[in-house]
Amino acid sequence: xxxxxxxxxxxxxxxxxxxxxxxxxxxxxxxxxxxxxxxxxxxxxxxxxxxxxxxxxxxxxxxxxxxxxxxxxxxxxxxxxxxxxxxxxxxxxxxxxxxxxxxxxxxxxxxxxxxxxxxxxxxxxxxxxxxxxxxxxxxxxxxxxxxxxxxxxxxxxx
Numbered sequence: 794x795x796x797x798x799x800x801x802x803x804x805x806x807x808x809x810x811x812x813x814x815x816x817x818x819x820x821x822x823x824x825x826x827x828x829x830x831x832x833x834x835x836x837x838x839x840x841x842x843x844x845x846x847x848x849x850x851x852x853x854x855x856x857x858x859x860x861x862x863x864x865x866x867x868x869x870x871x872x873x874x875x876x877x878x879x880x881x882x883x884x885x886x887x888x889x890x891x892x893x894x895x896x897x898x899x900x901x902x903x904x905x906x907x908x909x910x911x912x913x914x915x916x917x918x919x920x921x922x923x924x925x926x927x928x929x930x931x932x933x934x935x936x937x938x939x940x941x942x943x944x945x946x947x948x949x950x951x
Contacts, residue, residue: 796826798834803841806831807848813855853906860899863892 802824809819820828835842869888874881903911933941 796830796834798826798841803834803844807844810845810848811851811855813852813859850907853903853911856899856903856906857911860896860903863895863899866892 806816806819806825810816816828816831819825820831826834835845869885870892871882872885873879874883900911904913931944933944936944
């Protein structure tokens with residue numbers, strides 16, 4: 794059976810992605826296509842592919858904002874140890890570790906969704922806009938005749 798992908802339904806998918814929902818959770822809804830069906834639709838329709846790609850980028854931006862919110866939210870980081878003593882607080886390590894896991898997971902996903910924007914910046918050999926250039930200088934005045942002939946042969950092959 795061919796799934797009827799209306800513009801409205803596809804717009805809903807993209808809008809929900811922009812709001813941070815995963816495609817997996819969106820496609821679990823009864824009125825949505827299976828992920829495999831959505832991928833087939835994307836392969837055959839370039840207009841929808843570009844709209845989907847933009848929604849994916851925007852979802853990454855929403856996820857980035859979510860990372861900041863999680864990191865800034867100190868709610869439940871501390872808990873009252875003794876109800877009789879309102880000053881007896883203790884670190885809620887489980888909540889802090891869970892928040893750290895949520896942030897780290899999102900950072901990892903962001904690095905894969907949009908590595909150029911959110912990935913770790915590790916450059917070996919220069920960067921795209923400024924590659925490392927190797928320049929060798931040879932003092933030919935100190936080369937023997939045999940070495941000069943070999944150099945001439947190598948340079949003529951290039």
